[in-house]
Amino acid sequence: MSDSTIKAVLGPTNTGKTHLAIERMCGHSSGMMGFPLRLLAREVYDRVRAIKGDKAVALITGEERIEPPDARYFCCTAEAMDRLGAGKDGPHAFVALDEAQIGADPERGHIFTDRLLNARGREETMILGSTTLEPLVRKLIPRAEMVERPRFSTLSHAGSCKLSRLPPRSAVVAFGTDQVYAMAEALRRFRGGAAVVMGALSPETRNKQVELFQNGEVDYIVATDAIGMGLNLDLHHVAFAGLSKFDGKRKRRLTPAEMGQIAGRAGRHQRDGTFGALSGMRDGKGTPAEFTDEEIYAIEEHRFAPLTHLFWREAEPRFDNLATLIADLEMKPDEPELRPAPEAIDLAVLKRLSEDPIADSVKGAGSVRRFWEACSLPDFRSVGAGVHASFVKRLWQDLREGYLGADFVAARIAELDRMQGDIDTLQGRIAAIRTWAYICQRPDWVLARDEMFARARAVEAKLSDALHARLTERFVNRRTSLLMKSLGQDGSALPVELAPDGTLTVDGELIGRLDGFRFAVAPDATVADRKMLLAAGEKALPALLAQRAQWLAGDGIGELTIGNGAILWGEHKLATIELSDDFGTARIAFVRELSALPEASRLSFEAALQNWLDIRLEPLEPLRKLAAAAQDPAAGSEARALLHTVIAGHGVVTREDAGLQHLPKEMRPFLRKLGVVFGALDIFAHALLKPAPRQLLHALGVDKQPLNEAMLPVLKDVKQAPAGYRPAGSQMIRVDLAEKIVRAAFDARAKATPEGGKPPKRFFFDTALPISIGLEADNVLRLLGSAGFKRFAAPALAEGVSGPATPDSWNWRPRRPGGNPQRRTQHNRGEQGKRGKRSSNQGKPQVRSAQPPRKPAHEPARASGAFDALRDLLG
Incomplete structure (x- = not known):
């Protein structure tokens, strides 16, 4: 491959x-x-797969292996990639190593250094990294072509900022789990929540948390310094919650290069980014966590001190025996630019177990290699070398004899297949299942490897989903986050939905409910959220209220009622009703909640309610006629005075309170035409004694008296007389029926009067009518007694005499002013109980009703209004 090109970008x-x-x-x-x-x-696997197709691209990591048979493009973690950049058919045409400067990391650096020195493409090799790597690349790979690329956007310092005032699309970088959680909790209160990214999370959970941020469900992300390791996020600002971290040995301040690697995640492509510190934060020594001028300059200009060395460890040690293996792994490099890697956990485990009696079983190169592979099991649980060595020892005891049994591995996986628990519990299970996923993907460790690996990955995915749900539940107030993004929009565009039960939601998140036309914030809202929820509700209210008002004015008009002087919709008050003095007009005044209605909707709704109210008030037409006549000067002052009295009594007034002595007799026909009835006991408008007007008067709040909605003839066990009723002993009787009974008594007296003669002193009256109405016998005496009638009990039949008993006889005497009708009838109540005592006075009628009190001798007798009542009854 001497002709292949090597480019350091x-x-x-x-x-x-x-x-x-x-x-x-x-x-x-x-x-x-x-x-x-x-x-x-x-x-990157997803991106390449979209270009080349599923069958051409493979993904190989320590815990996952997706490798189609014809795969030609491989996306790997540095540990999982071939150290020479080769595949099963030889070297790949192209090989690249990303973030090569990690070779300077004490823990993983030796892996990246080995790949930088040895992984080569058949045609082209690319080394990607920071400019701090340039001097070392020039020395270690002299023939490499150096390609320096400028940043697409500007990165600038934005100063310190409070957590509550962070701009949207910001990342908060914290160091340590406790600080990450504290920052996320605070952002939940201030800004609706944040995604959380930590190295301890499973890759699936990190993916889901990053997606939560990338999709815009939250505008903030809280992460450890792992965010600087190649995570491509749509960030505008990076805020540091601290500038010091614990590196495994001591707590130290970040180097400017480390700061720049993290801060550089702000800004994407051509969009500029900013960085800064959170105000009020302090480092371990109590000093404020603020950038120095030198650090700001270095980050903004991307000028960092070059790396002076990379960590190295022998990548191809000898496996003759454990001592040789350890010696090779601790070998020092020859190049001055390379330093021996600090003792990693795999080497620490190897050295511990080499001193254990179990090492006696490790004989031969194949066994030593297999033993080293077991010691290289990653410590996903972060339990340290001692505890991890115990796990590896137990694992080796099984591997020494061949393979792990499928039943054994399945049982261990099933133990972790539980989704209950808090964040820390789920993280522990995920770390454990990642260990078993790593074990299962090894080609020679587990029987039924593919099936066991699939089970482990399925459990890891379920646990990752559960952990993501816990993190979201704890650190994301989705409702607040949605509202913060929506409040800047036009109110009509706010995605608020009204459910049939009145609940209001934004993208499925409850923000409150609409009770009638009144918006109430969700009861589980915090004090900090209430203002935002109210603002969201008020933005959406006009359209929702208009929709509700339109429905009520149409299909829902039948659900309206009148009560307590107002128009009600169920239990919700819509408007108060103000009646005019003449009952001719009624004005409605909307409650305050309806002020949010748009003007056009409010006027339309008001007109619909007014029309509905006018129809509902039709039963008050008789009262309107009385009120109109009371305003007519032609009626005369006396008639108008009586009408006002009847109106004030809402259609009923007792004869004693009516002031009939002032009413000229010639005015009575005029009043009778208006429906006024002049009774012996009461003056009333008969049309107003029907259920509809009585109920309406009560619902309007005009009549404060108790109400019997059905206006039954007779009531019992009622302490206070309802509207339209008068007492009759222990019962209440409707005034028109009381008048009917009294009229029947007067008719009986009139029939007993000879033509042209005087009325008899006594006459017979059948009480079947009042009893059929529902009055009890004693209460009949009380009612008729109040009209001036007295009953005389008939003598009992003589002993041995058979036949019908002689009926009781009655007498009527006008009541005198000041008389007490209740007292006059008290004796009548007990008269029947005394009948048995009359045997010695048979034939002599006994008067059992009290006589009206006599006038003092010096007071002249005056005519009673009962004569007028009799005259009215007899026409």
Whole structure:
């Protein structure tokens, strides 16, 4: 391959290096690219697959292997790529290594250094990395062609900024899990949430979190410094929550090159980016986390101190025995630009187990190689060399005898197939299942390898989904995030949906509910979210309220009712009703919530409600006639005064309170034509005693008396007389029926009066009518007693005499002013109970009703209004 070209394409971030390498690889007949992250390898795999087709492209990582039989293009992690850049048919035409400067990393650097020195394409080789790598490439690969690419966009320092004021599309870089979680929690409160990217997450979870940010569901991402390792994000700003990190040995300040690698993720292609620190943050020593002027200059100008060395470890050690293997792995390089790699965890495990009795079983080159492969199992669980060595020891005990049994591996996978638990629990299970996925993809470790690998990958995918859901649930308030992006839009464009039960949602997220025409914020909203939710609701309210008002004015008009002096929709008050004094007109006043209606909708809705109200008020037409007559000067002052009294009583007034003594008799026909009935006990408008007007008066709040909606003839067990009723002993009777009973009594008296003669002192009256209406016998006496009637009990039949009993007789005497009708009838109630005591006075009628109180001798007797009542009843 001496004729192949080697190009070192160096430059800062956002220079299109990876894009150039993809184009070059697709121009060759075959190719292989190595990447620092499985996530980046997967991204490039999808891009190349879209160009070359599924059958031509392979993805090979430590935990995943998608390799079609005819694959010609390979996207790999650096550890998984062939160290020489070769495939099963020999060297690939094109080979590229991305982020080659990672060769200076103490932990993984020796892998990248080996690929940089040895992986070569048959026709072309590309080394992609930072400009800090240039001096080392010139010395280690003298014939390499140096290609420096400028950054497409400008990167500038934006100063410090509070977390609550970060611009959208920002990344917060934190160091340590606790700080990542704290930043994400704060962004959830301030900005609706953030995606989370950490090295401890599984690649699938990181993919989903990155997608959450890339799709715009959240505008912020919180990440560790892993964000600088080739992750292509649509970032505008990178904010550092700290400038120091623990590198495995000590806590130190980031180098300017490391700062630039992270900050350079801001800006994409031609769009400029910014970086800065979060104000108020401090480093480990208590100093403010602020960039120095030198660091700002270096980052903005992409001028960093060149790398002075790369870490190296023998990539092809000898496997004669464990001692030889360890010696080769600890061998020092010959080149001054290379330094021996610090002891990695695989070497640490190997050295520990080489001192264990289990090492006695490792004999021969094949066994030593297999033992080294077991020790190279990645520590996905991050448990350290000691605990990890114990796991490898147990693994080797099984591998020493051949293969791991399928049943054993399936049982271990099934133990991890549980989606319950918090974030840390799921991360632990994912680390464990990644270990088993790595074991299962080895070609000579597990029986039924393909099936076991598929099971492990399926469980990892399920756990990754569960972890993504937990992270999103904890660190993303999707509702707030959606609203923050929507509030700047036109209110009519806000994607608010109104459900049949009144709930309001934005893209499926509950923001509140519409109770009638009143918007209420979702009850689970925090104090910080309430203002935003109210703003979102108010933006969408005009259109929603107009839609609701249009439906109510049409199909929903039947759901409206009147109550408490207002128009109601269910339990929701729409408008108050203001009646005029003459009941001729009614004006409606909308509640405050309807002020959000657009003007045109409000006027249309008001007209519809007014028309509906006018129809509903038709039962009050008799009252309107009375009110109109009360305003007519031709009616005379006395008639108008009586009409006002009847109107004030909402159609009913007792005779004593009517002031009939002032009404000329010639005015009564005029009033009767208006529907006024002059009864012995009450003056009333008969049309207003029907259920419809009584219910309407009560619903309008005009009549505050209790209401019997059905206006039943007689009520029992009622303490206060409802509107349109009068007391009758222990019962209440409707005033028109009370008048009917009293009229029947007067008719009976009139029939007993000889033509042209005087009315008899006593007459017979059948109480079948009041009893048929529902009055009890005692209460009949109380009602008739209030009209001046007294009952005289008939004598009982003599002993031994048979036949019908003599009916009781009645007498009527006009009530005197000041008389107490209730007291006059008290004796009547107990009269029947005393009948048994009359045997000694048979034949002598006993008066059991109280006599009206006598006037004092010095007070002249006055005629009672009962004569007028009798005259009214008899016409």
